[in-house]
Amino acid sequence: MKVIIVGAGLGGLACAISCRREGLDVLLLERAPKILPIGAGIQVSANASRIAHRLGVLPVLLERAIQPEKLEIRRYDNGSVLYIRPGRENMVQKYGSPWFVIHRADYHEIMMQEAIRLGVDIRLGCTVEGLDFDKSQVLVQDGETLSADVIIGADGLWSTTREILLGHQSPPVETGDLAYRATLSREEIEALDDPEVKAIYDRQVVTVWLGPDKHCVFYPISQGNTYNLVLLRPDNMPAGARTVQGTVDEMRLSFEGWDNVLTKILSQINSVLKWKLCHHEELATWTKGCITLLGDACHPTLPYQGQGAAMAVEDGAVLGRLLGLLDSEPLFKGTSAKFIPEILNLYEGIRKSRTTINVQGATANRFWYHLADGPMQEKRDVALRGGPDSTGWCFLRPDYWNDLVGFDAVADAECAFEEWLSQKGESIQ
Template identity: 50%
Template sequence: MTTEPGAKQQPFKVIVVGAGLGGLAAAISSLRGGCEVTILEQAPAISPIGASIQIPPNAARVIQHFGLEQKLRDAGAIQINANHLKRYKDGKILCSRIGGEKMVRDFNGPWYVIHRADYHGVMLDEAVRLGAQLRLNSKVVDIKSSDAPQVVLEGGEVITADVIVGADGLWSATRDVVLGQPSPPVPTGDLAYRGTFSRAQLEAFQDPSIDELINSRCTYNWIGPDRHSVFYPVKNSTAFNLVLIRPDDLPAGSRTAAGDVDEMKMTYEGWDPVSVPYPFHTHTKLRTWVKDNIVLIGDASHPSLPYQAQGAAMAVEDGLVLGLLLGRLQTTERLPRGDQDKRAHINSILLLFESLRKKRTTTNVKGAIANRYMCES
């Protein structure tokens, strides 16, 4: 069946599995392109994992494209003045990259830091404002790709769509369907302690070196043997994020664990005193991101180590590009609807998406690995 000239096109029905940043970007971009979007999130409530996040210029350009930059600033995003790399023993600055307007001139976008929950809130609000149906407590237990793509929820409900987007992260169940086999991530050998401190807590030390850090609007990276640490402001500099990265000694299969302060102190004994668990996982390069009308994005398809601040940035880029392509196909004249031709058209767009994104994301993954060795050697 084909659409008659002048007939109203029925919008593509897009299911996004996972309400993380990449999934929300895919939802926003698809909605802007005229698609109908349902977001399935297995958690009973939205609670983003992780304390804070960096938004490098490429991700900031996605935010600008969505028209959300001012909302991001209003939510507490800080445009940083510089990135400083420091020696672990004494805090000496080894090199710096200037931020601010120079960053904008050099990379066509600002570099922001923000609390992850605030970033996520801006994206979620926009997706819902544009018409996304958000369904919480909706665990996907099966995905069927033959004929019309379907997801099966825990409890037996079946939802049919034109496109299924697997944005369910590092531990993706959608990836198992695309690959046709279990595909668990593998540990990288590193873990992180994460913490957020209020300005009042840090000012109470009455230490000039700490005051310099909290008043600079900069990011700091202390690098040393086998470990490094990261510090930067969030929430309009009323709070500060600290991440301490070291070798992983948690039991196999752990995703998070309760932190031990004494162990953390011992791990960083002898480091610059200003800087005094969460295991990292990754996945081998996938042979494909697409099966029929199912596509993977973000950490489900190309998980990146955190040493380049590009994991979430790549995910929101994925979401933007995928939505643009679906929107372009959505408005194609005389596009077949409701038959094999329609599914073939969508599949070709998903394969085009993979071909457009795979080289860039692979380059990023390799860059993050290289940065790991630079920071911890």
């Protein structure tokens, strides 16, 4: 079975590795002529590290990662601690796999190297412009057509394959928020020579400040030599804009009056990128014939649950496993290709509900994170501090976290395949 994957982001790479591990032929087409590190830090929750384990890359990732001691949520103005969620062994005990933070460039490079090692054919500088559903082909920029049994659009937020598959324009929906992303070096932060700031940066913790309409996330990456900052606020970018260079003055002004420690950290930042945040709550369909989508191409989300890439790698691993199970099923020897559309529909069926819950959860987090001071915020803070919870906020429900990060996406797909197969087997007999 031959698979073409469009896009070598984390989702496309996870799919490529997963397909190769199943013995499928993989051609990975990536528009960028060179792989450059975009963004800075990324949180990898237990559901995503479980996928990394399945793909054989977890030990290498952990060598370059930091497993935070805890997640700590603070109030925006005085920095008082509202909530603590312990990390490390606690996460492993609860959800069966570690939670870590890592530089995106490291994560991407490790996945890329593994794909190359397994024999994935990777073509950089190759932009896909068209799809032929009848012939199961992609059309690339220079006019060449490439055929495969399965084609997977993993081309991200501004996906071309999504629009071709749907047959109409389908830009992601602007959420009304934007993100400033920045990094600073340990030397830059140390230069402040401030014990209050040191108490925040000299530890392995993901720190979040919550305030009206905004929040900030801060954590160390690259063995603590670099710090990652993401600052979220209402969008003031023109409609349709994507990523632009921001100004540090505007960024600092946006967080004026916030916790002293944060203000001092922001004073050391020299450059920021500004990202418009978009999502799709639920796309009508991901699949047509032998072509399907994964990751941000079909379920982009606000990054307020740290799950966008996690869901993309789950999709990729699940697709590879399902196609591998189909390809190796003795019942379909020589005829498996004809069942590909059914398998892609099975994939869409099991992945859509889960990813929609994630997109909705991130939107719910925006509501609760960004509350203005007042009765609702007080109710939230009582619950965050461990008092009675009258919010109904998913973030505070252990069962919600268990379903979100305790989930084994590949095991779920294997069960779904078994069920499909038993129905198929009955109808064939």
